[in-house]
Amino acid sequence: MMLIISTCKDALSEIEFVNPIVALVGECVVKRFDKVKPEDIATADHIIITGTTLQDFDYLKKKWDWLKTFKKPVLGICAGMQVLAMANGQKLVNAELIGVHQVTVTDINPFCEGSFNAYFLHTKSVEGLDVLAIVGKLPAMVKVRGKEQYGCIFHPEVLNPDILRRFVGKI
Amino acid sequence: MRLGVLYSGGKDSTLALLKAKEFHTIACLISIVSENKESFMFHTPNIEVTKLQAEAMKLPLVSVKTRGEKEKELKDLKNAIASAKRTFKIQGIVTGAVRSTYQATRIQHICHELDLWCFNPLWLLDQVALLNQVVKCKIHAVISGVFAEPLDKSYLGKPIDKAMIAKLAKAAQTHAINPAGEGGEIETTVLSAPGFKKKLVVKKSAIEYANHAGTYAMQEVVLK
Numbered sequence: 001m002m003l004i005i006s007t008c009k010d011a012l013s014e015i016e017f018v019n020p021i022v023a024l025v026g027e028c029v030v031k032r033f034d035k036v037k038p039e040d041i042a043t044a045d046h047i048i049i050t051g052t053t054l055q056d057f058d059y060l061k062k063k064w065d066w067l068k069t070f071k072k073p074v075l076g077i078c079a080g081m082q083v084l085a086m087a088n089g090q091k092l093v094n095a096e097l098i099g100v101h102q103v104t105v106t107d108i109n110p111f112c113e114g115s116f117n118a119y120f121l122h123t124k125s126v127e128g129l130d131v132l133a134i135v136g137k138l139p140a141m142v143k144v145r146g147k148e149q150y151g152c153i154f155h156p157e158v159l160n161p162d163i164l165r166r167f168v169g170k171i
Numbered sequence: 172m173r174l175g176v177l178y179s180g181g182k183d184s185t186l187a188l189l190k191a192k193e194f195h196t197i198a199c200l201i202s203i204v205s206e207n208k209e210s211f212m213f214h215t216p217n218i219e220v221t222k223l224q225a226e227a228m229k230l231p232l233v234s235v236k237t238r239g240e241k242e243k244e245l246k247d248l249k250n251a252i253a254s255a256k257r258t259f260k261i262q263g264i265v266t267g268a269v270r271s272t273y274q275a276t277r278i279q280h281i282c283h284e285l286d287l288w289c290f291n292p293l294w295l296l297d298q299v300a301l302l303n304q305v306v307k308c309k310i311h312a313v314i315s316g317v318f319a320e321p322l323d324k325s326y327l328g329k330p331i332d333k334a335m336i337a338k339l340a341k342a343a344q345t346h347a348i349n350p351a352g353e354g355g356e357i358e359t360t361v362l363s364a365p366g367f368k369k370k371l372v373v374k375k376s377a378i379e380y381a382n383h384a385g386t387y388a389m390q391e392v393v394l395k
Contacts, residue, residue, distance in 0.1 A: 011194050
């Protein structure tokens with residue numbers, strides 16, 4: 001079962017940040033971050049943690065400890081990537097990037113290669129995870145060492161839907 | 172949350188307004204009237220009727236004129252939103268942006284600078300699905316501008332209904348157009364929608380068309 005965890009505090013934001021991902025990945029279960037139960041995690045074989053709007057930081061108040069031991073594939077998008085970093089003992093740093101910018105892949109990964117444009121919408125970035133791609137000097141894509149947990153600080157649903165399709169095995 | 176809607180008077184901003192209204196309070200509309208017909212951000216035929224649309228919805232309207240010079244028009248937009256924040260105590264903005272990262276980026280910057288939430292409830296919505304939602308939500312919109320081949324004079328002034336959606340979807344199969352007009356291929360003006368206490372009635376209009384571009388100008392409109 002594909003589980004999509006929304007980091008959106010506001011239902012109106014979910015229309016913008018969750019629905020486009022659901023449209024791309026197909027059959028899935030959607031839960032807001034504060035409504036996720038242990039059985040939801042236990043029955044998931046892939047998890048996507050979505051982004052949210054710039055003013056929304058409620059997801060940072062939640063403990064995401066299950067990520068420390070979760071063995072199956074996870075893709076964290078924007079806020080979701082921040083969550084991956086925090087859960088794995090890393091720090092967030094203030095770094096604002098809004099709009100379309102060029103991403104350069106720096107390490108082999110299952111989702112993309114070369115350089116491409118992507119849409120960014122964040123005011124915080126991460127440190128301490130393995131970097132797979134960069135935007136300027138910031139990490140654009142990361143991996144948690146030893147786990148199938150990946151992060152995109154940009155929003156692949158906007159300009160790079162194949163990244164999502166590859167994650168869910170549709171390509 | 173009290174929200175201001177960036178309102179052009181067309182189907183997209185009206186649909187975005189209706190979606191936002193399901194969750195929040197709409198405190199005001201914000202319209203930018205651009206004198207520049209080439210503006211990427213704001214040019215809309217019949218933008219003047221937003222005054223009547225606001226009156227029909229019994230919502231206050233913050234209407235600001237801009238000469239439409241690139242980047243200067245963004246300052247005018249920021250000033251309009253800041254004015255709406257001061258006057259109507261809004262905490263966020265709603266837009267009808269669908270896929271334009273150019274527009275979305277600029278509005279996100281402004282909202283961030285003004286510490287406002289930004290909501291884009293039509294973001295990445297499929298073009299035909301969007302048109303179907305317009306009809307399903309009982310938004311009565313007419314085509315007020317066409318700006319791409321094969322959209323000709325016959326489209327101008329016509330309503331967005333099921334037959335028109337089929338026609339636009341068919342046109343998109345043979346020509347590189349977005350059926351809902353996301354690339355500026357069509358513009359629309361809403362005459363009535365849920366929340367309108369009165370309807371706009373067009374008493375006098377004029378159609379101008381040449382070289383795959385035309386407008387349906389509403390010259391005299393009344394509320395009934």
